[in-house]
Amino acid sequence: MNPLEGVVLALQQVWAHKLKSAFTLLGVVIGVTFLIAVITIVEGMNRYVEEDVAGTLAGVNTFTVVRRRRVVTGNEQDDARRRAARNPQLTLRDVEIVQGAVPEAWLVSFYEDRGLPDVRRGDERRTNVRLVGGSPDYAELQGWTVETGRGLSELDERRGLRNAVIGSDIIESLFPNESPIDKELRLGAHRFRVVGTFERQGGMLGGFRDAAILIPFSAYRQRFSRSKNEVDAISVKTRTEDEFVEAQQAVEAALRSDRRLRPGEENTFHFETSDDILGTWRTISRILMTAVPGLVLISLVVGGIVIMNIMLLSVAGRIKEIGVRKAIGARRRDILLQFLAEASTLSLVGAGVGILLGIGLATLVERISPLPAAVPAWAIFVALTIGLTVGIASGIYPAWKAAVQDPIVALRSE
Amino acid sequence: MDKKEVIIQTRGLRKEYEMGSETVYALRGVDVDIRRNEYIAVMGPSGSGKSTLMNLVGCLDTPTAGEYTLNGVAVQGLEDDELARIRNREIGFVFQTFNLLPRATALHNVELPLIYAGISAKERSRRAEVALERTGLADRMDHKPNELSGGQRQRVAIARALVNEPSILLADEPTGNLDSVTSADIMHVFDELHQEGQTIIMVTHEPDISERAQRVITLRDGMIESHDAKLEHRPFGV
Ligand SMILES: Nc1ncnc2c1ncn2[C@@H]1O[C@H](COP(=O)(O)OP(=O)(O)OP(=O)(O)O)[C@@H](O)[C@H]1O
Ligand SMILES: [Mg+2]
Numbered sequence: 245m246n247p248l249e250g251v252v253l254a255l256q257q258v259w260a261h262k263l264k265s266a267f268t269l270l271g272v273v274i275g276v277t278f279l280i281a282v283i284t285i286v287e288g289m290n291r292y293v294e295e296d297v298a299g300t301l302a303g304v305n306t307f308t309v310v311r312r313r314r315v316v317t318g319n320e321q322d323d324a325r326r327r328a329a330r331n332p333q334l335t336l337r338d339v340e341i342v343q344g345a346v347p348e349a350w351l352v353s354f355y356e357d358r359g360l361p362d363v364r365r366g367d368e369r370r371t372n373v374r375l376v377g378g379s380p381d382y383a384e385l386q387g388w389t390v391e392t393g394r395g396l397s398e399l400d401e402r403r404g405l406r407n408a409v410i411g412s413d414i415i416e417s418l419f420p421n422e423s424p425i426d427k428e429l430r431l432g433a434h435r436f437r438v439v440g441t442f443e444r445q446g447g448m449l450g451g452f453r454d455a456a457i458l459i460p461f462s463a464y465r466q467r468f469s470r471s472k473n474e475v476d477a478i479s480v481k482t483r484t485e486d487e488f489v490e491a492q493q494a495v496e497a498a499l500r501s502d503r504r505l506r507p508g509e510e511n512t513f514h515f516e517t518s519d520d521i522l523g524t525w526r527t528i529s530r531i532l533m534t535a536v537p538g539l540v541l542i543s544l545v546v547g548g549i550v551i552m553n554i555m556l557l558s559v560a561g562r563i564k565e566i567g568v569r570k571a572i573g574a575r576r577r578d579i580l581l582q583f584l585a586e587a588s589t590l591s592l593v594g595a596g597v598g599i600l601l602g603i604g605l606a607t608l609v610e611r612i613s614p615l616p617a618a619v620p621a622w623a624i625f626v627a628l629t630i631g632l633t634v635g636i637a638s639g640i641y642p643a644w645k646a647a648v649q650d651p652i653v654a655l656r657s658e
Numbered sequence: 659m660d661k662k663e664v665i666i667q668t669r670g671l672r673k674e675y676e677m678g679s680e681t682v683y684a685l686r687g688v689d690v691d692i693r694r695n696e697y698i699a700v701m702g703p704s705g706s707g708k709s710t711l712m713n714l715v716g717c718l719d720t721p722t723a724g725e726y727t728l729n730g731v732a733v734q735g736l737e738d739d740e741l742a743r744i745r746n747r748e749i750g751f752v753f754q755t756f757n758l759l760p761r762a763t764a765l766h767n768v769e770l771p772l773i774y775a776g777i778s779a780k781e782r783s784r785r786a787e788v789a790l791e792r793t794g795l796a797d798r799m800d801h802k803p804n805e806l807s808g809g810q811r812q813r814v815a816i817a818r819a820l821v822n823e824p825s826i827l828l829a830d831e832p833t834g835n836l837d838s839v840t841s842a843d844i845m846h847v848f849d850e851l852h853q854e855g856q857t858i859i860m861v862t863h864e865p866d867i868s869e870r871a872q873r874v875i876t877l878r879d880g881m882i883e884s885h886d887a888k889l890e891h892r893p894f895g896v
Contacts, residue, residue: 249773568757571718572818573746573774575739651745652719655757 250585257558257586258593265593268554271547272594272634273601275540276627280602282536283623285609286529288616305488306385308479308516309334309342309495331512336473338499338513342480345498346491351481353381355461356469363414363457364430370417374456375431377464383409383442385481388453393425393440396460400439404462408436412444413454431457434467477516544630547594548638555587555642566646567654580647587639588632595631599624662693665825665857666715671724673710673880684710686880687724692826692859697852699868700861702877708861711877712830715859716751717741729825746774750819752829756811758803764790764814765799771822789817793847809840816847820856827851829860833867845870 258265312328339354346352355378362371376382383395390409400407408429415424424438436459445453465472480495482488492515503512559566566579606617673685685707692698700708713719714726717733726733728748736744745751758767768786777785790799793813803811812832819827829848833841845867852858860871868874874886 564757565759568759569770569774570742571716571745571751571757572771573742573822575742575774577739578742578774650719652713655718655753 248585250582251589253582254586254589255593258590264554265590268550269547269590269594269597271543271545271550272591272631273547273598275543275547276595276598276630277601277605278536278543279540279630280599280619280623280627281605281609282532283626284602284606284617284619286532287620287623288606288610288618289525290529291618292616305483305485306479306481306518307488307492307495308477309338309499310477310514310516313514314516327510328514331514332503333471333474334476334478334513336475338502339475339478341498341502342478342495345494346480346482350483350487350491351381351385352478353379353385354475354478355379355382356464356474356476357456358468360431360457363418365418365427368418370414372455373414374452375464375468376456376458377461377468378458379461382461382479383458385479386453388458389443390440391443392423393438395440396458400460401462404460404466406434406436406463407439407460409440409442409458410438411442411454411456414457415441429457431459432468436463544634547591548634551587551590551634552638552642554590555583555639556645558586559583559642559646562646563649563654563657566649567651567657570649570651571655576647579649580643583643583646584636584639587643588635591635591638592628592631595627595634598631599627602627662695664691665694665729666690666692666859667725667727668715669725671711671714671726672722673707673714673719674722683880685714685721688877688880688882690875690882692857694825695852695855695857696873697848697857697871698859699871699874700859700877701863701865701868701874702883706877707880708877709830710880712751712828712859712861715826716749716828717744718751742774746771747822748825750816750822750824750827752812752815752819752827752832754831754834756803756808756815756835758811758814758818760803763800763802764795764806764817767803767814768818768821771818775822785821786817789821790814792820792851793817807840808836809843812836812840812844813847816844816851820851825857827856827858829858831861831863833862833864841867 311331311334313325334354336354339352343352355376357374357376360373360375362369363373364370378396380396380398380401382388383390393409395409396407399405408431410424410429418424418429419427424441427438429436429438436457442453442456442458461475480491482491496511496515499513500511505512566574569579569582603617603619606619610617668688668690671685671688672683675682675684688707688711690711700711702708710719714721715728717728721734724734728744731744733741733744759770762770765783765786768789769782772782772785787796787799790796790813793816795810795813795817798806798810798814801810803814806814816827816832819829827848832848833844836844841864848858848860849870858871860867862868874884876883876886
């Protein structure tokens, strides 16, 4: 016989008893909703982090030498952290060593940065500003594209000129209706001239670039830095991935020998790569991806048990029907298939509702947070497979009970 | 009497029910031979084993002991699936209480045996329509059982029993739930079927109904009391 009949019957019953169906399918719906929402958000996050964050924050094929780890990943030991606290500040001398360790064709930049209480233009002011004093290659190395005007030059650096390139948030706040080029800004007590603007980055982490004001390192050092020869970070950008490892090794060796570190002694500096930043996210997503299946499994098991009980009730209430079907020639497998199809349809309806709710939830998260939501096709496939599996698993026992009914006993029942 | 082919033969058919410590002997060794195109009435007092015999002959139930041969096939000891196939192809069963699926239309009820026979949807509805026309219900195909009268329901049930062209039509008190006028209509349907060549075994309490049959088998206490042949005034076609 055709399981299609079971499918149609199941759909009719779901529709006829909407409230009962809602409760029956609650477990499966919750499980699948949860699954889809989390997969969607994690996937979206992954894409975002891997493509946008890794590409912009640290730059592709870029590593940065810093005094100590800046991004906390949670898998760092306490004593390692204490040791790192004693690392010496990076200085201009370290910059020279790094520059000496890598070919000239590669970009090396160094910078210091700090938050500014505000930036003013006449009576207008904007708070939440990041001031970066960077060497001439800074913007290029970070992948910050100049949109209008120009970037900072060697001349700006050499003369310590008070020129600035500003991010899109600053423009929005202070120059809503006009070009900022050649206008004057007040950074604390100092006047700077805007010579260029950066392309907007947007997104969750775009805040860093978009709210930044880049000035020459030398100008920064004279006016905003307490120390005259310290730098916060030295970045190196290679052209290929192979060179990346090579460069890191060369820089490490040069810095170690300069600091007279013996073999076996720990580095007194830290390499920051996009992996560092991704590491934090990977930890979070790993926790999500391991915790969620457990929760999903629990709700699916509960959902499956509910479906099984509903199916047992359904079989008990339809013994007579089973008897009639057997009397006119239904085989065991026909009856089995009919009830399996019914249970699977029920469960698949639950999974379908769960998929829609999950997508809805993910979309909601996308609306109210900067997280992007991407529903991968495989997640829908997984959800439907789960729905089918739960249906078959929870339907097999009731269906078997129905299938082995003795025809005459079943016919006589009321 | 014609030497027609025997399609049903039982030998020493017994059916016992264990009721706690007691054993109920529903059938105590029944031998019957039924030939193609016969129209048999099974009579006897309540509890004499008529339904039990019908259920065994219809392969709905299995005997405690004895042999049952249907169309030359020994039925005792067949696999469950084989019995299902026989119920589907060889036997059409009409019940006193109709036993239709309440949620399905008349047409769908009649189609059911064809579904289990694996017949395509198109062919199915064509044959179901023909069967319903034969029992005079062409204009009620889309009605559900609760939209039909008792007589109409029984016509649906007869159509369902006939749709797979079974070797034998079994009817256990088919008019037991119907008034006398409707009963007469239904009996007329059986008469017509018999005249078209259908082999029929029917359980009944009504002597005037049994008059229509060629032969009456009377049961008493699970045994055959008499075979009463009255072929003389019943013609039958092939
Ligand atoms: N499932 C069962 N369990 C126990 N005893 C049964 C069962 N089915 C039938 N019997 C007994 O077997 C005997 C024959 O029953 P059966 O139903 O064949 O009688 P019947 O001739 O059809 O009676 P009626 O005319 O009332 O329908 C009865 O004594 C009945 O009580
Ligand atoms: Mg009876």
